Amino acid sequence: MMEEKVIRDEEMNDALFNELLIRGDVKEFRDEFLSHHPYDQASFYEKADSATRQVLYQYLSPKEMADLFEAIEVDDDDYEDLFREMDASYAADLLSYMYTDDAVDVLNELNKEQVASYLTIMDKDSAQQIKDLLHYEEYTAGSIMTTEFVAIPKNSTVRSAMNILRNAAPNAETIYYVFVVDDDQKLSGIVTLRDLILAEEDTLISSIMNDRVVSVSVSEDQEEVARMIKDYDFLAMPVVDYQHHLLGIITVDDIIDVLEEEASDDYSKLAAVSDMDTFDKGSFTAAKKRLPWLILLTFLGMLTANLMGMFEATLDQVALLAVFIPLIAGMAGNSGTQALAVAVRGIATGDIEEESKIKLLFREAGTGLITGVVCGIVVVGLVYFWKGELLIGVLVGTAVSSSIFVATLAGSFIPLLIHRMKIDPAVASGPFITTLNDIISILIYLGLATTFLGSL
Numbered sequence: 004m005m006e007e008k009v010i011r012d013e014e015m016n017d018a019l020f021n022e023l024l025i026r027g028d029v030k031e032f033r034d035e036f037l038s039h040h041p042y043d044q045a046s047f048y049e050k051a052d053s054a055t056r057q058v059l060y061q062y063l064s065p066k067e068m069a070d071l072f073e074a075i076e077v078d079d080d081d082y083e084d085l086f087r088e089m090d091a092s093y094a095a096d097l098l099s100y101m102y103t104d105d106a107v108d109v110l111n112e113l114n115k116e117q118v119a120s121y122l123t124i125m126d127k128d129s130a131q132q133i134k135d136l137l138h139y140e141e142y143t144a145g146s147i148m149t150t151e152f153v154a155i156p157k158n159s160t161v162r163s164a165m166n167i168l169r170n171a172a173p174n175a176e177t178i179y180y181v182f183v184v185d186d187d188q189k190l191s192g193i194v195t196l197r198d199l200i201l202a203e204e205d206t207l208i209s210s211i212m213n214d215r216v217v218s219v220s221v222s223e224d225q226e227e228v229a230r231m232i233k234d235y236d237f238l239a240m241p242v243v244d245y246q247h248h249l250l251g252i253i254t255v256d257d258i259i260d261v262l263e264e265e266a267s268d269d270y271s272k273l274a275a276v277s278d279m280d281t282f283d284k285g286s287f288t289a290a291k292k293r294l295p296w297l298i299l300l301t302f303l304g305m306l307t308a309n310l311m312g313m314f315e316a317t318l319d320q321v322a323l324l325a326v327f328i329p330l331i332a333g334m335a336g337n338s339g340t341q342a343l344a345v346a347v348r349g350i351a352t353g354d355i356e357e358e359s360k361i362k363l364l365f366r367e368a369g370t371g372l373i374t375g376v377v378c379g380i381v382v383v384g385l386v387y388f389w390k391g392e393l394l395i396g397v398l399v400g401t402a403v404s405s406s407i408f409v410a411t412l413a414g415s416f417i418p419l420l421i422h423r424m425k426i427d428p429a430v431a432s433g434p435f436i437t438t439l440n441d442i443i444s445i446l447i448y449l450g451l452a453t454t455f456l457g458s459l
Contacts, residue, residue, distance in 0.1 A: 013046060020047050024055065029062055037067065045074040053088060060089055065096035072097065073105055082112040095121040099129035102176050104149040104257060107136045111146075136251075144228050145221040147261065148242045148251035151176045154184050155208060157191045162204040164194075176254055180239050183212045190241055190249040192216055218243045221250055229258045306442060314449035323390065324452050327399045328445065334378060335406035335444035336437035342367050342414030343436050350422050360419050364412070371411025379404030394455075402451055406444035413439065 016039065023032040036044060048059065048071055086094050098106045098121055110118050110133065122130045132150050139145030153171045155164045164181065172178050181199065183192040192212030202211050218241040219228050232240050232255060239252045346363065379400035386396030414436055
């Protein structure tokens with residue numbers, strides 16, 4: 004019900020904004036549009052056509068558009084087209100008003116010519132801050148940190164610290180944490196806004212700061228940073244270099260974006276899609292992203308077909324065996340995918356450490372054995388009552404039990420092995436595990452059938 008109300012309010016806002024634009028009353032439009040939250044403004048902008056966006060660039064200043072862009076949610080590929088619509092000076096000013104980390108995220112999606120042009124046009128201080136972040140490797144702490152933070156000297160008083168905070172607050176991304184540095188700009192401690200408000204004005208910062216500061220290296224992977232902020236419930240995390248100089252901070256809103264990005268990336272890999280499809284992309288674009296994986300899986304499927312061809316003689320003698328191939332392959336694939344999901348999630352959340360990997364394998368082996376035996380017994384009964392063939396029922400049930408056990412073990416072992424090799428375990432995608440388990444289950448089933456063909 005709440006979701007329906009939000010959608011209805013959004014539609015009403017869009018209708019009102021469009022009506023004011025049609026009237027051409029700049030002041031009335033600005034008063035109404037800017038009274039809404041930047042998220043509402045960004046939602047309208049995302050759905051607007053190019054002609055409407057051109058009017059918005061005329062009605063809104065670069066600073067106002069920068070606030071809108073802080074909340075925008077468009078595909079990375081779309082940024083280049085959006086910035087081509089703008090006048091170069093307008094776009095450069097927009098980027099200079101954005102928080103540095105967000106501006107860097109946008110620039111990383113533009114071509115080199117656009118980036119060079121904007122950095123040349125914008126003011127030197129903003130351009131230098133952006134350049135300092137652009138050289139950091141993507142998906143590291145350095146690439147997502149912001150340099151708009153408040154730092155105060157260790158030997159200052161609360162009075163002078165509050166003066167620094169007042170002056171820096173308009174441009175700082177957060178003021179709830181104030182970081183303390185020594186004369187060499189090395190991170191020494193942290194005080195909260197609450198600490199400053201409650202302390203006496205003549206109190207030295209060094210006496211009220213917390214010197215046990217959790218920080219991350221500038222080269223730390225963004226997933227690890229996200230995990231630390233989640234574990235410690237921080238609003239912001241300081242980023243330091245190898246000499247412990249304070250370089251920037253990573254705020255919780257950036258981490259939410261990282262978590263969403265990583266979750267989408269892992270899910271796309273589990274589905275064997277190179278990148279998550281979005282509904283606003285055409286069929287050709289979606290097909291282009293999916294085809295490489297599907298073609299690769301086709302070749303693996305041909306291996307499965309070739310294996311079945313090797314057992315053609317067995318299937319010719321007992322044609323009933325072919326009926327149960329989809330059942331065995333499907334159950335093996337399902338159990339393998341379940342184990343894969345558990346392993347990948349454990350690795351992604353950090354729940355699986357070195358000492359718990361063996362424990363996980365033993366647990367999944369036990370789970371595969373129990374579920375395999377139970378499913379095998381059920382299949383024996385079903386085949387017997389359906390076809391009246393006890394020996395074939397036992398053969399199929401044994402194959403089901405063995406396939407589920409092996410598939411479950413493979414589903415947990417393969418991502419752990421890939422992670423050990425410093426490769427993203429999500430690449431052990433569901434379709435790959437399913438295809439692998441198809442091969443294993445067919446080998447087990449038809450291998451058993453060939454071995455005991457005389458009894459059949």
